[in-house]
Structure formats: C-alpha cells, structure tokens
Amino acid sequence: MAVLDRALHHLARASGAASAAALAAIGLVIAAQIVARLAGRQIPAADDFAAWAMAASAFLALPYAMRHGDHIRVTLVLQFLPKRWERGYELLASAIGTLLAGWAAWHTLQFVYDSWQYEEVAQGLLRVPLWIPQLSMALGLLLLALMLAERLWCGLRGQPLSDAGVETARTE
Template identity: 40%
Template sequence: MFSKFLDRLFTWSGYLAGVFLVTIAVLVVAQIVARLMNTQIPSADEFAGYSLAASSFLGLAYSFRSGSHIRVTLLTGRLSSKAQRVTLLLVLAYAVIMIAIWAYNSIGLVWESYTFKEMSTGIVKYPIWIPQLSMGIGVTLFCLAILEDLVNVIRDKVPNFEKNKEQMVD
C-alpha cells in the first residue's frame, strides 16, 4: 500500500521534472524570438537555470526507482550472492545516511531563505526559497526511494531499482 503511494509520488515527481524540461525549451525559444525582435525576456536565463535544477532534483527519485541511475557492478558481479547482498545493504545504508544529511541541509536552506525573506538578485524579484524548494523536495524524495529499497533488501526482497530495471529490459 505504502509502496504504491511512493510509486505514484515518485512518478508525479518525474512528470514535474519533465515539465521543467519543457519550461527550459520554452524559455530558450522565447528568448531567441525576443532577441530577433531586438528585445529580451527579463531573467529568462535565471529561470531556465532554476528549471534545470528543479528538473534534475525532482527527477532523482523517479530515475532511481526506475533503475536509470548508473551502477558500477564490475566488482560486485564477481562476488557470491550473499556478499552481493551484504554489499548492497552497506551501500544503501551509506546512501540513506548521506542523502538524508543532504536533504536535511537542503530543507534547512529553504527554511533559512524563507525566514530571512531572501529575495533574488536578478531583474525580476521573487523570494529565493521558491526555486530552492525543488532541491529540498527532490532530495527528500530521493532519500525516501533509497530508504524504501534498503528496507526491501533488509526484508530479503528485490529492490525496486532492480525490479524496474529488469522490466525495462524485457
């Protein structure tokens, strides 16, 4: 039940990442057209940069869940299945700790920007916590995805990134 909820959550996060990719394309085309008409769109480059960051961070959990992240199995492929499982447990546990620290600090950054009412420095003024929010949410979802797979491996189940990678190949 909770796994299906996370599945939907990560999928929608992936869709949102796609929306930000389309936003980048629209901004680039609009900026090209504006330059042809000897004008410019204020802060278009800034918004395209924030869209790139949002797309990257919001896509982390979805791409991890689908098995799209790069894994180097040169060494682990030569280990016994028990050693592979132990290695996977250690790597996932380490990843959860590291990504949880990153998520905590990302959310702290958003909160600090919100609390101090930080504004952008570009031509268009807006609260800086708004574009920062995509990083906090994306990294937190990524941490949840890794944590769920860690729990699956502890419970002697196949991690989602392995199941979904196999489904993509078939």
Template identity: 40%
Template sequence: MASAIRRALDAVYDLAAMLAALCLVLILAVIVLQMASRWTGIPFPGSSEYAGYLMATASFLAFAHALNRGAHIRVSLFLTALGPRRFWGELWGLAIGTAASGYLAWYAVRTVQLSIKFNDVSQGQDATPIWIPQVPMAAGAVLLAVCFADNLITLIATRRDNIRASAIEDAAE
C-alpha cells in the same frame, strides 16, 4: 498493506518524474522566448535564471525515479563479483546512500527555511525570492532520501531492493 504502500511510493516517484519532464518542456519554452526576445527587442529579464531554476527542479525531481529505474551509476560489476555476498554490498551501498541523501535533504529543507527567514532574493535581474526555486529542489532531495530508505528497508525485509536492472545489466545477461 505493503503493496498499497509500494504502489503509492511508485506513483509519487512517477509523478515527480512527470513534473521533471514538464520542467524540461518549460526550459524549451524559456529558450524559445529568449530567442523571440532577441528578435523583437522586447526584453525578457531573468530568463537565464528561470532556465536555471527549471533545470535544478528537473534534476532533483527526477532523482528518485531514476534511482528506481536503475539509471543512477551503480557498481554492478563489483556487486556481481561479490557473488553470494552481493546482499552485503547492496546493503552497504543503500545505507550510505540513505545517509547521504538524508543529509542532503535535511540541509536543502534548512536552506529553504533560512531563505524565507532572511527574505533572500536572487542576485539576477529577476529578483525572485530564492525560496521559490529552492522548494522543488528540497522536495526532490527529500524524495530521493525517501527512495533510498524505501530501497534499504525493502532490501532488509525481502533481500531484494526495488531498483530495476539498468539497460547495461539487461544487455549483459
């Protein structure tokens, strides 16, 4: 059962990372369309806003995957210096990360709800209902909170988290 949950969570983190990569490709497409718009004189209103929405989406959707891949900044030197007390440093860091990401996720979802309630639209030329770009950002924030909680629970249960060693840690060993 636990291995099925682990595989499912890893698959969700990987899917979010693939969607983030797709957003980066779409940013390239928007930039190319902006260039074509300038060359042809055909207007492309809101293109800068769309690129910004895609950048926020790509960032937030990639957070959980990056955490499990060891790509987020961790104070490995400090954790290594803790020696046999490393578990407690990891526990403290994951507990703080879980609380902070949970707080972020709560308010990201709340912001989407308020944007829908007030029919808020972007102030750019596109006049996009702002909840549309906020939804993937909130989803990424929720996924990050789940990932932190996942790592915290795994650490408590097995005394080891799911975070793979970063390239820097691999080189040091």
C-alpha cells in the same frame, strides 16, 4: 505496506512529471528569448528562470530514476565479490545511500528554510523569493532519500533488490 508502495510510486511519477515539465519550461524560455531577441527585445530574468528550471529538472528526476533503476551504478565491485556477499554489499550501499541522501535533504531543507526566513530574493530584474526555486532541490533529495529507504527496507525484509524493472514488477 502496499499502500506505502503505491504512495511512493505516485510520488516518484509526479516527481518525474515535474522534472519533465521543468525541461519543457527550459525549452520554452529559451525559445521565447530567441524570438524576443529577434524582435529587438529581451525577457527579464530569462536566464534565471532557465537555470532554476535546469536545477529542478535534475533534482526532481532523482526519485523517478531511483524508482526505475536508472541511476548509474558502479557494479565493478560486485563482479569481484563472491556471490554470497552480493546481498550484503547491496544492503550496505543502500544504507549508505539512504544516509547520504537523508543528510543532503536535511541540510537542503534548512537552506530553503533560511532563505524563506530571511526573505532572500533573486538579485536579477525580478525579485523572486529564492526559497521557491530552491524548494525543488529539497523535494528531490527528500524523495530520493525515501526511495532509498524503501529499497533498504525491502532488502532487510528479504525481498529482491534488483533495480532494473522495479516499477513494472511492482505494478504487475
């Protein structure tokens, strides 16, 4: 199981790095567009590339955030539940999250496949195949589903479900 844990750790880190790279790409595209406009020019499809990078940064950050316990959680219900019900509630929330993320990943993968199969391209100046920017959305959701499934599996095996510091606890 340690091999799977390490693999998920590396996938989450790679996804987080890709998300950061997408954010940096947004900054570069915007800066280049500003410089080009000052020179009386325009970069073709700059808005498209910035939008695609924004979507990539959001979806590729999901698994990294899940792995580090950085997702926003509604803990209001936990405050009012008896302590003995807390674990069951956490397991139920993990199961629902796994199912929803898996469902979203499945349908997004179908969407990307359809774009590839029908050879859809962007309608801007550059004819970019749409499956390429859409793929980051599918990968982010798929990895999120894997992270949630791992959390559920750990909980079902009796391991602690604390999200805060998950990454540091597993690497120490």
